[in-house]
Amino acid sequence: MEQKKLTIGVTGLNNIDSPGPGVSVIRGIKESEIDARIIGLAYENLEPGIYMPGLVDKTYLIPFPSTGSEAFLERLEYIHSKEKLDIIIPNFDSELYLFIKFSDKLLEMGIHTFLPTMEQFEERHKDNLPEYAKKYGIKVPESRPIVNSKELSNLPKPLSYPYFIKGKFYEAFKVVNNNQGIYYFNKLSAKWGLPVVVQQAINGTEVNVIALGDGEGNTVSAVAMRKQYITDKGKAWGGITLNDERLLEITHHIIKETKWRGAMELEMIKTDEGEYYLIEINPRIPAWVFLAVGAGQNIPEMVCRLATGEKVEPITTYKYGKMFIRYSWDLIGDIADFEKIVIFGEL
Amino acid sequence: MNKRIYERPVLRKVVEGIPNKFGSLKRLRPISTIDNVEIDSLIEEYGSPVFVLSEKTIRDTYKNAYRAFSTRYPKVQFAWSYKTNYLDAVCRIFHQEGAWAEVVSGFEYEKAIDNNTPGNKIIFNGPDKSEEDLVKAINNKSIIHIDHFDELYMILGLTDQLKERPQVAIRVNMDTGIIPQWDRFGFNYENGEAWNAINRILSSKKMDFIGLHVHIGTYITISKPYAVAIEKLAALANKTYNRFQKSIGYIDVGGGFASQNTLQGAYMPATDTTPSFDDYAHAITTAMTAANFPNNETPTLILETGRALIDDAGWLAGTVLANKRLADGRRSMVIDAGVNLMFTSFWYDHEIYPVHESSYQSEPTTIYGPLCMNIDIVRKNIDFPMLNKGDHFVIKRVGAYTMTQWMQFITYRPNIVLIDQHEKVHLIRKQEDKEVFRRQELVPDYLQN
Amino acid sequence: MSKLNSLAISDNGFIFKPSTGESFTTNEIGLMIINLLKEGKSADEIISVITEEFDIDAISAGRDLYEYLDFLKREKMLD
Numbered sequence: 001m002e003q004k005k006l007t008i009g010v011t012g013l014n015n016i017d018s019p020g021p022g023v024s025v026i027r028g029i030k031e032s033e034i035d036a037r038i039i040g041l042a043y044e045n046l047e048p049g050i051y052m053p054g055l056v057d058k059t060y061l062i063p064f065p066s067t068g069s070e071a072f073l074e075r076l077e078y079i080h081s082k083e084k085l086d087i088i089i090p091n092f093d094s095e096l097y098l099f100i101k102f103s104d105k106l107l108e109m110g111i112h113t114f115l116p117t118m119e120q121f122e123e124r125h126k127d128n129l130p131e132y133a134k135k136y137g138i139k140v141p142e143s144r145p146i147v148n149s150k151e152l153s154n155l156p157k158p159l160s161y162p163y164f165i166k167g168k169f170y171e172a173f174k175v176v177n178n179n180q181g182i183y184y185f186n187k188l189s190a191k192w193g194l195p196v197v198v199q200q201a202i203n204g205t206e207v208n209v210i211a212l213g214d215g216e217g218n219t220v221s222a223v224a225m226r227k228q229y230i231t232d233k234g235k236a237w238g239g240i241t242l243n244d245e246r247l248l249e250i251t252h253h254i255i256k257e258t259k260w261r262g263a264m265e266l267e268m269i270k271t272d273e274g275e276y277y278l279i280e281i282n283p284r285i286p287a288w289v290f291l292a293v294g295a296g297q298n299i300p301e302m303v304c305r306l307a308t309g310e311k312v313e314p315i316t317t318y319k320y321g322k323m324f325i326r327y328s329w330d331l332i333g334d335i336a337d338f339e340k341i342v343i344f345g346e347l
Numbered sequence: 348m349n350k351r352i353y354e355r356p357v358l359r360k361v362v363e364g365i366p367n368k369f370g371s372l373k374r375l376r377p378i379s380t381i382d383n384v385e386i387d388s389l390i391e392e393y394g395s396p397v398f399v400l401s402e403k404t405i406r407d408t409y410k411n412a413y414r415a416f417s418t419r420y421p422k423v424q425f426a427w428s429y430k431t432n433y434l435d436a437v438c439r440i441f442h443q444e445g446a447w448a449e450v451v452s453g454f455e456y457e458k459a460i461d462n463n464t465p466g467n468k469i470i471f472n473g474p475d476k477s478e479e480d481l482v483k484a485i486n487n488k489s490i491i492h493i494d495h496f497d498e499l500y501m502i503l504g505l506t507d508q509l510k511e512r513p514q515v516a517i518r519v520n521m522d523t524g525i526i527p528q529w530d531r532f533g534f535n536y537e538n539g540e541a542w543n544a545i546n547r548i549l550s551s552k553k554m555d556f557i558g559l560h561v562h563i564g565t566y567i568t569i570s571k572p573y574a575v576a577i578e579k580l581a582a583l584a585n586k587t588y589n590r591f592q593k594s595i596g597y598i599d600v601g602g603g604f605a606s607q608n609t610l611q612g613a614y615m616p617a618t619d620t621t622p623s624f625d626d627y628a629h630a631i632t633t634a635m636t637a638a639n640f641p642n643n644e645t646p647t648l649i650l651e652t653g654r655a656l657i658d659d660a661g662w663l664a665g666t667v668l669a670n671k672r673l674a675d676g677r678r679s680m681v682i683d684a685g686v687n688l689m690f691t692s693f694w695y696d697h698e699i700y701p702v703h704e705s706s707y708q709s710e711p712t713t714i715y716g717p718l719c720m721n722i723d724i725v726r727k728n729i730d731f732p733m734l735n736k737g738d739h740f741v742i743k744r745v746g747a748y749t750m751t752q753w754m755q756f757i758t759y760r761p762n763i764v765l766i767d768q769h770e771k772v773h774l775i776r777k778q779e780d781k782e783v784f785r786r787q788e789l790v791p792d793y794l795q796n
Numbered sequence: 797m798s799k800l801n802s803l804a805i806s807d808n809g810f811i812f813k814p815s816t817g818e819s820f821t822t823n824e825i826g827l828m829i830i831n832l833l834k835e836g837k838s839a840d841e842i843i844s845v846i847t848e849e850f851d852i853d854a855i856s857a858g859r860d861l862y863e864y865l866d867f868l869k870r871e872k873m874l875d
Binding site for chain 3: 352676708733
Binding site: 067193 | 614616618
């Protein structure tokens with residue numbers, strides 16, 4: 001059957017030292033059998049994905065979600081009128097709220113997405129993790145939302161040093177004494193608001209899973225990975241795929257219980273005793289998705305197929321010992337391209 | 348020859364990595380009318396600035412809120428929170444729609460009586476009720492929500508002198524997961540204080556204990572804590588029934604519903620995140636239905652929501668006084684309404700609009716009020732089109748707390764008008780003038796000349 | 797006016813300053829002013845060109861022009 005050419009909008013083209021997933025997602029799509037026209041959706045005029053040769057067919061700047069849905073949707077409508085988008089794959093935590101909230105409206109326009117439900121999205125927030133764990137029978141480190149730095153000197157047992165202190169949306173710091181705790185509390189609360197979450201540090205190895213749920217409880221794809229080296233920004237420098245059955249079992253369990261729809265990243269700690277603690281759930285494709293593609297599971301492709309209503313058979317195997325090594329590469333641009341993005345918001 | 352439309356020249360530095368106009372600019376569309384009444388004509392007739400209230404919006408909002416709750420629960424009663432906006436005209440609209448009065452001071456109580464509210468439809472809340480206030484409330488059979496033990500004992504002391512039995516409820520505070528926990532009002536649930544208060548009331552046999560009241564906080568944007576609160580109140584009701592064979596007539600869940608004003612520091616605009624009345628109603632009535640109240644009875648559900656009912660109905664229209672460049676080159680604009688009228692500017696990012704299309708260019712701007720005070724900032728940073736001196740602006744959603752918390756500071760307070768449902772404009776509070784102050788002030792004889 | 801001549805100015809109103817690597821955007825009237833400056837026109841001459849072509853009085857046009865010139869000076873594009 002002749003395949004229709006799909007026009008796919010992708011965000012997160014900021015392929016910098018703390019990269020967004022967009023470029024990897026696009027590479028996944030380009031390696032698949034999907035005949036795609038790629039429309040980059042960028043927030044900032046220097047996002048490398050805009051300028052990378054052969055990556056996007058066209059890029060449009062879009063307003064930050066914090067500008068509000070009105071401006072956001074208006075811009076998407078404009079882009080849609082030019083490009084007839086079939087699918088959008090949003091890749092930032094901060095934009096997911098709007099894409100989920102307006103997914104029906106987008107669908108009416110003819111734009112498909114494949115995202116978690118609002119309930120699934122809200123439920124897995126950091127400050128709700130203990131409750132989430134209880135509901136779905138998952139182990140999580142002891143944690144507590146706090147609103148006052150005074151609480152730090154009197155944390156309930158068994159919370160003890162070292163612990164992580166985490167901002168409501170982003171950022172985490174390891175804390176070994178009270179002064180440090182207060183310093184980071186002030187910093188995080190000023191930046192991300194309250195509460196700030198204190199989470200017991202667990203000794204062990206950080207392992208991650210990228211997974212895709214079909215919304216009916218089936219895990220369509222899951223690849224486990226260990227970060228081999230972490231940058232000072234806490235991002236993976238390199239990683240390697242793992243054969244860890246217990247980790248995949250936990251992933252299947254979470255997706256089955258929550259009926260998760262869409263891609264997710266599970267961040268977990270495996271202790272020396274072989275126990276697994278869930279640290280965080282990211283409700284989107286992580287930046288290291290291309291490793292999963294390389295190991296045999298093309299998650300961006302499957303997201304596109306699920307979004308357009310195709311039935312996708314679960315893939316249960318992948319190659320172990322596949323690695324990714326992240327590198328930077330200076331690409332030569334020209335002020336003329338920069339001018340076009342700045343003046344017209346399109347390139 | 349027709350001349351072309353002028354637009355002022357602009358030069359803007361491109362900052363790499365920072366979103367440009369496609370990233371941050373939300374074109375502000377001018378708002379030139381409120382309920383089809385020209386804002387320019389309102390300013391011309393009633394001066395600048397002027398507060399404008401829309402009766403249509405008030406009634407529509409109330410009806411929408413009432414529908415959301417009453418279609419989900421059989422016994423629903425709203426009580427208008429006077430402190431949110433106690434202009435008589437506003438209160439009377441809510442009373443016409445069927446709301447009782449919820450007051451927190453002797454002053455508000457008097458206003459409610461003046462607005463012809465029957466005594467038994469006034470709920471008297473708050474920590475400050477004088478003996479005189481309580482006598483009046485007891486005699487009028489108003490509902491007293493007891494806040495602390497000193498008040499409880501004062502009422503107990505009054506029962507010997509009065510023939511009416513006080514109609515009382517207690518306010519309960521509790522941990523609902525909301526941060527900060529409001530524990531300064533009422534009796535605490537977790538430490539047993541609330542239960543002690545109920546015991547004291549019922550064993551005295553001198554008052555009618557008719558309800559339970561909780562108010563979990565303000566600007567609550569998630570609806571789950573209400574469910575937690577109702578569960579705990581139901582437990583108290585059951586305990587009360589088991590000990591005293593007395594069932595509770597109503598559960599008052601207070602207010603605290605958020606309006607669509609965006610709190611400073613919030614990432615997303617509130618218009619995208621604030622729960623609707625249906626969201627709140629769903630959470631609250633589901634909890635009411637799920638909770639097992641004693642004797643299978645269905646207590647009345649009372650709501651004291653203020654902000655969410657009135658915020659949208661209020662507007663503030665005014666005039667640009669000046670434009671200036673700040674030391675660092677940033678643009679600023681001075682308008683004739685400041686924090687004296689909008690105390691709420693300290694925590695909201697108020698939505699402000701030009702009344703007429705002036706320029707397609709907009710620029711990050713700080714908007715200052717007219718006061719000779721450094722803190723008089725209406726918006727710290729807003730992408731705003733260039734308005735000229737004398738141009739009009741209008742601020743949206745200022746119906747709640749502005750007209751009660753405003754300050755007479757440095758200048759007079761302005762007129763407030765109401766646009767009725769037939770788009771006719773009524774003055775409902777006169778602007779102050781020097782006579783108002785002459786009446787209030789006394790100059791000792793020796794300073795007369 | 798030599799400083800203005802060293803700028804790369806496109807018809808879209810995009811200005812690139814090779815000496816510092818900075819870029820700027822301006823609008824149609826801004827572009828027109830820069831071109832008139834390059835021709836060596838004085839402020840008063842520019843004002844009269846603007847008031848002739850656009851629906852604006854000389855006082856307002858002058859106020860905006862001087863503000864614009866200040867910007868150019870602040871960014872060291874004009875002496």
